[in-house]
Amino acid sequence: MYKMIVVEDDRIIRRGICQSINWEEQGISIVGEAGDGEVALELIAKEQPQVVVSDINMPFMDGLEMGKKIKELSHATRIIFLTGYEDFKYAQEAIKLKAFDYLLKPVDSELLLKKVQEALEDWEQETKKERRIKESLPYLHQRFFKELVNNGGQQFDVEKELVELGIALEGPEYAAMLVHSSTVLDGKTKQTVTDLISDLFAEETYSVMELNPNEHAILLSLTDESDKRKGELAQQLSQMLTEHTVTITLGRTYPNLFELGKSLVESHLAMDVRHIIGTGRIISFEDTVSSNEEAENCLKGLELELETQIKLGIPDKVKETLNQLHKAIINKKSVPLSDLKILALKFSTMLFFEVEKWKKEEVKSFNSSDIYKDIIEMKTLSDMIAILNHLIQQWCDAMERSKDSNNYSHVDQAINYIKKHYHDSTLTLKKVAESIHVSTPYLSNLFKHEKGFNFGEYLLEIRMKKAMEELQKADMKTYEVCEKVGYNNPQYFSICFKKFTGYTPAEYKKQLNNVYRK
Numbered sequence: 001m002y003k004m005i006v007v008e009d010d011r012i013i014r015r016g017i018c019q020s021i022n023w024e025e026q027g028i029s030i031v032g033e034a035g036d037g038e039v040a041l042e043l044i045a046k047e048q049p050q051v052v053v054s055d056i057n058m059p060f061m062d063g064l065e066m067g068k069k070i071k072e073l074s075h076a077t078r079i080i081f082l083t084g085y086e087d088f089k090y091a092q093e094a095i096k097l098k099a100f101d102y103l104l105k106p107v108d109s110e111l112l113l114k115k116v117q118e119a120l121e122d123w124e125q126e127t128k129k130e131r132r133i134k135e136s137l138p139y140l141h142q143r144f145f146k147e148l149v150n151n152g153g154q155q156f157d158v159e160k161e162l163v164e165l166g167i168a169l170e171g172p173e174y175a176a177m178l179v180h181s182s183t184v185l186d187g188k189t190k191q192t193v194t195d196l197i198s199d200l201f202a203e204e205t206y207s208v209m210e211l212n213p214n215e216h217a218i219l220l221s222l223t224d225e226s227d228k229r230k231g232e233l234a235q236q237l238s239q240m241l242t243e244h245t246v247t248i249t250l251g252r253t254y255p256n257l258f259e260l261g262k263s264l265v266e267s268h269l270a271m272d273v274r275h276i277i278g279t280g281r282i283i284s285f286e287d288t289v290s291s292n293e294e295a296e297n298c299l300k301g302l303e304l305e306l307e308t309q310i311k312l313g314i315p316d317k318v319k320e321t322l323n324q325l326h327k328a329i330i331n332k333k334s335v336p337l338s339d340l341k342i343l344a345l346k347f348s349t350m351l352f353f354e355v356e357k358w359k360k361e362e363v364k365s366f367n368s369s370d371i372y373k374d375i376i377e378m379k380t381l382s383d384m385i386a387i388l389n390h391l392i393q394q395w396c397d398a399m400e401r402s403k404d405s406n407n408y409s410h411v412d413q414a415i416n417y418i419k420k421h422y423h424d425s426t427l428t429l430k431k432v433a434e435s436i437h438v439s440t441p442y443l444s445n446l447f448k449h450e451k452g453f454n455f456g457e458y459l460l461e462i463r464m465k466k467a468m469e470e471l472q473k474a475d476m477k478t479y480e481v482c483e484k485v486g487y488n489n490p491q492y493f494s495i496c497f498k499k500f501t502g503y504t505p506a507e508y509k510k511q512l513n514n515v516y517r518k
Contacts, residue, residue, distance in 0.1 A: 002120050003047050005032040007040040007054035007063065008082070013105075017053060020109045028116065037061030037069075045073045050123045051100075051116055056083040067097045076127065078119035082107055102372050129213065144209075158258045162207070169207065169221040169260075175230055175253040176264040178271050179237065181214040182245045182279055182379075196240050217267075219260060227253055234282045247274045250284040275337045275380040276330060287333075299328045299335075303343070310350045311502065312511050313468055315396050318351075322392070326385050337378070344375045344384045351391035358398035358465075410438055411450045415458065422462050425486045429455040463487075464500040471509050478505040 004023065008014035018030055028051075032043035037054075038061045044052065052070065056063035067079050078100040100119045103112065144161055162169060207219045222229055234248050249270035251263030266285035277283055302325045309317045329335050348371050374387055413436045421427055432455070433443040447455050463485040470481045479490050482505075487493035498504050503511065 001027055001029045002051070003031045003049035004028050004051045004053065004116065005034070005040060005043050005047065005049045006030060007034045007037065007052060007058070007066070009035045009055060009058040011035070013055075017107075017112070021113050026113065026117070028120075037063060037066030040066055041069055041073065044070055044077065048074045049077055051078050051080065051119050053080045053082065053112070053116065056081050064097065067099060071097075076123060078123055080112075080115055080119060101376070158260060169219060169257065171221055171255075171257065173222045173253050173255055174257055174260050174263065175220045175222060176251040176260060176267045177218040177220060177230070177234065178211075178249045178267040179216045179218065179241070180247045180249070180271055180274070182247070183214065196237070217264065219264075222253060231282075231284075238282055245280045247271065247279045248282045249274075250282070252285055272336065273333055275340070275378075275383075276333055276335060279380065296332065299325070299332055302328055306347065307350070308511060308514075310347070310354060312508065313354070313501075314472070314512070315354075315392055315399070318392055319389070322385065322388055326381065329381055335381075340381060340384050341375050341378055344378065344387055345372065347388055348375065348391055351388065351395055354395045355391065355398050358395065358401075410436060410443065411446050414443060414447070414455075418459060418462060422459065422466060423484055423486045425488050427459065427486060460496060460500065464497060467493075467497060467505070468501065468508070471505060472512055478509075481505065 006014055006017050008017065014033055018033065023030055031047045031049060034040035034043060036058050054063045054066065063081055070077055070079060080101045080103060081099050082103050082105055084105055100122065101115045103115065206221065209217045211217050220230065230250060230253060234250060238248055249267045251266035254263055270283045270285050274283060277287065302321060306318060306321045306325060309321055352371065378384055414432050417432050417435050429444060430440045433440045444455060467481050467485045470476050470484055482490045482493040494504050501508060
């Protein structure tokens, strides 16, 4: 029976999570409940649960602080965070904590059960993997490489450690190489890769070690023209492993055995940027050096520009700037994958809001949890750009659908009338009801029932969207736009516009001018 602990300061929600699903039937036992992180930590230390379902925003100790301590108490425990849609800042921290998932309240019971089952499956896989490593030679390799990377070869006797592992590297120069497969290799394939490496390096003094199920490290002892030979070996190995889509990274060559640690660290650094430079290729440490401070400033400027353009509601410019951001990140090279995930989450949240603002009621909404999962599973910069471009396209489609709807229920007839007469300052619900031959109370109730919003909300939204379109025209003055969208009082129009967009008409137009000047 798997163990789960529920942490939620709202007692009603906590009880709902515990009782809405028959957890026992799923092979899951709720071994504890807590209203804050401090109490939860005591339970977690005692029970060592496989899964913790926790609210993020709690008194005394919030979920994020608790999550950090859980990694120390029970590192294998999977954490599923719950929070409100507006708490984006928490989602950023959840990514850094490597939480298993992040669900928005109110949480659907079926979705929660599915995520818990996925977390348990993930826990099972990692547990089995760790058990295998501890029972085999790769565990010793892991320990050696950890010491080599952490100490840089300075704090322990590298030669002695290699001898204990049965490895002899004669020199006079040394370098490290990593071979990473994009997929986890099964036992037979791993042996094939090891055999290929052994055949290729038969004339060299080397050692190959399995670091994890899809990554090998090669320690090289080199003689004359070491850098040239190292490159040749990488090229030959890449050609031999074309069926397995591997990325090969090279650390620099050093004259002392204890400096192997530096070369290995450099290989890891090069591997860490494969999500930007590209997988399935050879990357040397020199390829990963960040361009300069100018690239960093360019990146920050484009991020701010993208934010502004999304808020201004101009998807065509957003597409252009996203493309520029893509190129800037490639140029900078040294952006960690975790930072890309935070960027993706930030902009996907903003774009999701725009899609929701423009979409019609009958159009299926996005599942923000699925978007978050896609971001968590991102492997490359290209994945991030694809996610954001997909959302931008959905935004464009929603805007088009909003303009071209052809459905004609009573509410749709009313909406069609409003679209044609929104500029009429005397437009009222009664006037619309009379135009389609229904009573005012009937139409009011129908609006709320069919569309989930009332007449006033819809009229305000369509007038504001039309005003945004008009303000994008260079020759339009604010008072002219005010009259065109059905307002007699420019001051009241400005108040409504700022409430809807966050900008006054003048500020909005100024922002547009700045964008189109660039």
